[in-house]
Amino acid sequence: MNKKRDAKNKSYYIGLIIIHILLLSMTLTKRKDRKTIFLTLLLIVGFAFHFEYPLYILKAYRYRTGILRTKEKDNSFGSVLSQALFVPSAAIFISAFQLGWKMKILFTFYFVFIERLFLKVKIFKNNWWHTSFTAISICTYFFVSDVCYKGIKKSKKLFSNLTLYHSIHLTYMSLLFSASLFGLFRFTPTSRTTQPWYEHYSFTKVYLVIETVITTFILERKKKWLKVLPLFIIVIVDRVLLKMDRLKVKGSYWLGLFPIRMIAHLLSFQLQRWIKK
Incomplete structure (x- = not known):
């Protein structure tokens, strides 16, 4: 039974990994300012990790990817996927193509939908965290990404x-x-x-x-x-x-x-x- 559950969990997360790798690949191949994009990506991934540090320590939520056997390792691995790939790939896509607030809202709803879906199929669990916090933090993150992209492009110290x-x-x-x-x-x-x-x-x-x-x-x-x-x-x-x-x-x-x-x-x-x- 656990093997079937882990396989189901893996399929959702692996599907999301593929989607966001493709999104990131498209951003890097379609845009010529790859150094700016890559440096911005490093910066916003770093911001994401720092934002997530206290949430992990305070056990705001729990990931159940089914990829790693140990529950706590699996949780931290899910956290890494979210902060290093899922959200930053969307943010750099928006910033690199200079997409406006409508696309930011659209991607925010996309992540809200993903979270609600993962909660429903029980491959993600909120402890004291709430989906509304996700919406606010992700939308803000997209605007922060824009500022970082422009700052790096202008070579600001x-x-x-x-x-x-x-x-x-x-x-x-x-x-x-x-x-x-x-x-x-x-x-x-x-x-x-x-x-x-x-x-x-x-x-x-x-x-x-x-x-x-x-x-x-x-x-x-x-x-x-x-x-x-x-x-x-x-x-x-x-x-x-x-x-x-x-x-x-x-x-x-x-x-x-x-x-x-x-x-x-x-x-x-x-x-x-x-x-x-």
């Missing part, structure tokens, strides 16, 4: 700095989220818990905000030797957390988690060069 921060944050988050899904590491902020993944994911979100602020600030300094400092700080903090038993790593830290940290830092360095070019 504020938007350039915000894009750098969110790009680095997304790089760290994507790599660490994937690594933790495969069981390579886990944060344990409390010694006893009945919700290990929930605590790990919640802690990771907050930890990476601080980590990204430090990394972005240091990378913006002119002295080249400072570029290695963020990685050095990260390794020290990781080692302290390991000593405190607040970070658990599968196998050796230097062969498991450290290479991921190194890759994330190198990608961040390259992103800075590309964004500031």
Whole structure:
């Protein structure tokens, strides 16, 4: 019975994934200003994740994608799909093609319909969240996307700095989220818990905000030797957390988690060069 339910859940979410990948692909292929589009996408995905952080921690709603076996992992994966693909792909489509308020309202109703449908077939659950909150936040998000797109297109310093921060944050988050899904590491902020993944994911979100602020600030300094400092700080903090038993790593830290940290830092360095070019 559970297998049939998971298969049904998967079909809805996979269908939505295909629709929004096609929407994003069309935006990137039909428009020539691909760098502006991609940078705007990174920025608004970052905004979406920051907006969703407290909602996840406060358990506003629950996703049931049926893609991952563990319920809490499945919930966080649904959250990632929503904030990284579903809503941002629609927002960048509207901004890139400079569509007006009518299309914003239309897409808002589209997401409201999706949420109501998912609630009805029980593959999404609202706890204290309400669909009206979804409508207001998504419609607002579309207008924020327009502002970001125009700011990046005009090469405004504020938007350039915000894009750098969110790009680095997304790089760290994507790599660490994937690594933790495969069981390579886990944060344990409390010694006893009945919700290990929930605590790990919640802690990771907050930890990476601080980590990204430090990394972005240091990378913006002119002295080249400072570029290695963020990685050095990260390794020290990781080692302290390991000593405190607040970070658990599968196998050796230097062969498991450290290479991921190194890759994330190198990608961040390259992103800075590309964004500031």
